[in-house]
Each structure stands twice: as structure tokens, then as C-alpha cells.
Amino acid sequence: MKTLYLLLLGLCCTAVAYGQKLEIGAQLNSGISRFGGESATRTTGLSLSRSWGHGPGVSNPYGSRYNIAYGANLQGQYVTSKGFLLGTQLGYEQLRTTAKIDKAYGVWSHSSSMIHPADGKAVIIANYINLHPYIGWRITQRQVDLDLTLGSDIGFSQQMKERSEATMEDGTEIKIREDRSESITDFRPRLGIAGYRGHFGVSMSYAHGIKNYRANMDGADMKLYTRVFRLGLLYRL
Template sequence: MKKVYLLLLALGSATVVFGQKMEYSAQLNSGLSRFTGESSTKTTVMVLNDTWGSAPMVINPYGNRYNVTYGGSLQAQFVAAGGFILGTQAGYEQLRTQAKIDRAHGFWSHSSSMTHPADGKAVIIADYINLQPYIGWRIKQSPIDLDLTLGSDIGFSQQMKERSEATLEDGTEFKTRIDRNESITDFRPRLGITGYHGHFGLSLSYAHGIKNYKANMEGANMKLYTQVIRAGLLYRL
């Protein structure tokens, strides 16, 4: 035990002498997310109940319209004397995407038409445990520490669900509630900038996925990726 104390004392002394330090912080963030790629869509169609009584469904719910996202994380980073940064974040977040539903297709009421104007939205909600290893550089120090970082989100999908709704011209509403069994590990290269003043900090980052959500579709060359813009508030210990 005495040797452990001596080792910790030596490491602490080295940190002081060489100006190196560990920083720990907690972060709450919000932002915008969407799908990109040729398989994403701005507008989509809801298929109504047919003559066999099947439930309504959305043709393509993977929207490339931005929707609000939120999350929280813990961060630890090593800052060298010259400004080099090596760190990681770990947290939980919920990403949301959206597509506009402008039409409904199928038999409805006494209409002879199979296509009906509609107003609604298709929303995909995906929960992730997120890990972000990164490197960076402290480009400005005291009284404001300004960090530029480059890393990658590694998002471990926990659940993915669709929550869609559409209203026809006569006021009739249709809703879908689907829990999807897609288990995905998403990789998103991420560029960020964070400024600290004392204990508090503000962050801004951009991440774009390289994991194709449709890679396992047979007989088609479909592409679907995530894109996330985040702004966060940090408290540095």
C-alpha cells in the first residue's frame, strides 16, 4: 500500500512539473440529426388499411429532415504541456429523424381514388450508448481554454422505433407504432470544438456516419447513413 501511495505521489508530482493534467467533465447536449444517402427521403407515403384489414404502414420512414436529439455524457481527457489532447466520452443519447407524409394510398371511405392528400410525419427514434475516443489540440489557453478535437462516435444501438401519423382531408387520423429489431453499431467520424471558462464549457460538434444501415438488404444497392449536429453544456471538475 505504501508503494501505491508513493507511485501516485510521483505521478502527481510529474503532472505538476511538466504541466500535464487530467480533466474530467460532465455534459448535457442537444442538437439535430437526420438520415442521409439515396435511401433517405424528405417525403413519403402512408399505406392505409386494405381489404384484408392490415394495419397502416409507411413506405419509407427514414427521413432526411432534421429532428431534435438529446443526450448526456461523461468525459475524461489528458492535456499535455504542449496542448496535445487525448480523451474519451461515454454517454447515452437519443437520435431522431423525420420525413413528411404528404399522401396516403389505399381504399378509404367511399372515394374511388386510391391516392389521398395527407398531412403528417414519419419519425424514427433511436437510442444509443455512445463512446467517443478522440485526439485534439488546445489551441488557446487561459482565461478561456479552446479545444479542437477529432474522433469518432461508436454508437451501440439499444432500440429503434417508428412513430408515424397522418391526417386525411376529412380529418381521419392514422398512426403507426412499430418497434424495430435492428441492432446496429454505428461509426461516425466527429469534429468538435469546445471552449471552457473556469468550470463551465460550451461545445459544438458535427458527426457523419460511415455505417450503411441498409448494407444487409439483398438484391439492392441501398445507402443510409446518420448525420448529427450537437451543442453541449459542460461542467469541468
Template sequence: MKKYLLILIPLMLSGLQLCAQKLEVSVQANTGLFHFAGKSTTATTQVLQGSTAGSAMDYANDPYGNKNGFSYGASIQAQTVSKGGFIVGLQGGYELLRSKVEVNKYTPITSVLYGDYLPIAANDPSFAVTGHVAFQSQSINLNPYFGYRFQLNKVKLDILPGMDIGLILDSRDKGEVKDKDGKIYKVNRERTKAPTDVRLRLGAVASYGRYGLNASFAHGLTNYMKNYIGDASFNAHSEYFRLGLSYRLL
């Protein structure tokens, strides 16, 4: 599906440009709140010691936190606007996304492990900690969209339904926790590459002159836990609220 979308999008834009009133190109910077939703997400988890070589290999037992993490990105977009106010466009850029999960327990590597997930021991070696871990991903995000422009005196309001196609470059557990004696355990472990994150997205842009205020919400369709421990019943999908500023170059 992704291959056909990447072929269709530029053809769609070039064709519509022939009958469009004008082409607009703008740059955008945004921040946002990102989290996971679904029956397998969690607000709290434990950190497992991943290697005796050092704490950099420690990782969250369940990293798909349902608490918002601060995220940000930058993009460039091109759109055509017809004489009737109809819009079609494509936005592409870089994003760093973080969800957050609180950590209440640390399990050292003194027990027998079943796979990488469930510690089994006669005497539980775990101890209490405080802190949080983020599931952090870096991605190239493509956002094809359609829409309509309303003219409100000197302000233009664009309503833009579309979709996100997040091409993941890197994903990892990142954070730190602290025990009752003040010892800090850092977490910065790379995970297996996350799947391409497809999200439905609804955006709005209010612009005055060359400047614009942008807001959007995206609801993920991709199950990050589809192949989690071989059990298809696990489910976690992304949700992302963005707020940003844009400047029109053309």
C-alpha cells in the first residue's frame, strides 16, 4: 500500500496543478503531545536490566505508555488552491515523537528470564524506583491531504482532512529512574524498528498574510504490538495532537 501511495501522491499534485488557481509553498514548525492508545497500553511499567555490561541496555517491560510525551517536528508543504476554494496538498518533514510511561519497579538480572519480558524467580529481586521512560521514535512523516478554504475577512481558514504516513528511522526506550538511595538507572536502548505508522489526520490552518497557526489531531491505524510475543491480541496505536506555526514562501 505504501508503495502505491508514494507513486500516486506526486501524480495527483502535478495533475491538479494544471487546473489550480495557484500553488502555495510553506514551511512549518510544530510541537505536540503524543501517546499510545489501545487495550495493551499502560500508565506504569517496570524496567528490566538488560545486560551486566551497563545500564544503557536496560529497557521498559511495556514501553507503550498512554501518557502524553512532548514531541516536535518541522516540515515543508506544497498545496494547490482552486478558484472554488478546494485544496489538495502534500506535507513532508521530520518528527521526533515521545510517549511516556511511569516506572515503579526495577528488576536486576539475577533471575531466570522467560524470553525478554517476564522475570521468574523464587525470591523476587525487584525493588521500588521512581521516574519515567519514553518510547521515542524519529521518523520522516508524509501527509497527503484534501481540504477547503473559508475566507473570513482577512483571515483564511483551511480545513484539511488527510493521513499521516510515518516512516520510522529509529525507535528506542529513553529515560531514567531512581531508587530510594538516590542511585540513578539510565535507559537508552534501541528497539527493533517500529512499523510504518499510518494515521488518519484532521487539521486546520488559520492564516493572516504569510503567517499561519496550525492545529491537527491524528489517530493511528497501525498496531505497534501486532507481533508482540507471537500474540495477535495485543493492541497499541498512536495518537498525536500538533500545534504549530507556518510561513508561506510562495
């Protein structure tokens, strides 16, 4: 992390030396997010009674189906006379993922089967403080500034929780409200494009996580990564 900040400082000094302007702005964004990797799942099951004596639980709540994400950022960037960009965003965001629940396991009602039809979804909600350093290039055409950027999200996990629910065949609803213990610094290389006309602009970006959320699990080679697509509204001073 220290190396990254020293690199950014060096680039800032270079930008200042060769002539630049500083732009300050803010962004509101929404989008979609999911988990990727072999440990993410589109469909999962509900265990009616977990082995350690607690109530119902989802066997794998880390879904590969997209769900809504949203956040807000403050942005500062240097733009040189040649169009080179150097900037960073700092903000707060909430990412959500979904897996479909299609069955339940365990003893239920008067059924002799241990597998029962169910309909629901498992949702993971993760909150982050997000730092996004980037470099890029500006193209100006007909009073429109088009910024092409390459950087990385550095997401500092603040809270991760599960909010799952399913309806059994007889109409019984089962809800799971669980705060999860995962605490991670997530790294997501990110490509972006933003267009400005005057003070206002729009942006689009994709971030592809490379930090494995399951790297510390003993006795298993599991892989779980974040994937985030964002659309944003921008305002610059």
C-alpha cells in the first residue's frame, strides 16, 4: 500500500511539473454486482437445521447472479495540457449479490423425504469504503471531454451480512438475518469511461476483483471474487 501511494505522489509531481489543471467533483453511481469464481453459485439450498444446533442456514449464500449496487464518491484529478489524467476517487458503496434457493434439506412437517421444494433467494450485502486511484487519457471533441481511465478499486470492507428468505411448499416463510465475519481489503482492477459537457457528466466502469475471499479457508481450494459494473452521474467544479 505504501508503494502505491509513493507512486501516485511521484506521478502528481510529474503532472505539476509539466503543466496541468486540477478538477474536483462528485459522483453518484448505481449498477450491478455479483461474485465470480468456482465457489460462487447461481443456485443453492437451504438447510433447515444446521449441525451446530442453530436454526436454518443457506449452504452457500455467495451468489453469481447480479444484484443492485450503489454508492457515492468524491473525485480529484489532474489533467495535463497533453490530456494525461491522474486522479483518485474516495467513497462509500454497497454491493449486493444473489443466489436462487430452489430446495431445502432436513426434516419438515410430515414428509418422509429429506429434500423439499423451496423458492427464495440468498442475498449477500457488503459495505465498503472504496479508494480508486487511476490514470487515463482525455479526448476533447465539440465541447465534450471524454476520459478513458485505468486503475483499481481498493475496497476496505466495513460490514458483510446475509439477508436470505425462502418459501416452503406449504407456504411457510423462512428468513435468515445473519452478520458475517468476513473482513477483507478487496482489489479490483477497473476500466472506465466518462463524458463531460460543462459541469455535468456520465460514467461507466467495470471492476474485476482479484482478491480471493476464500483464500484463508483451511483444507480447501476455493475461489470467490467480486465483479462490479457501474453507471454514474458526475458533477465537476
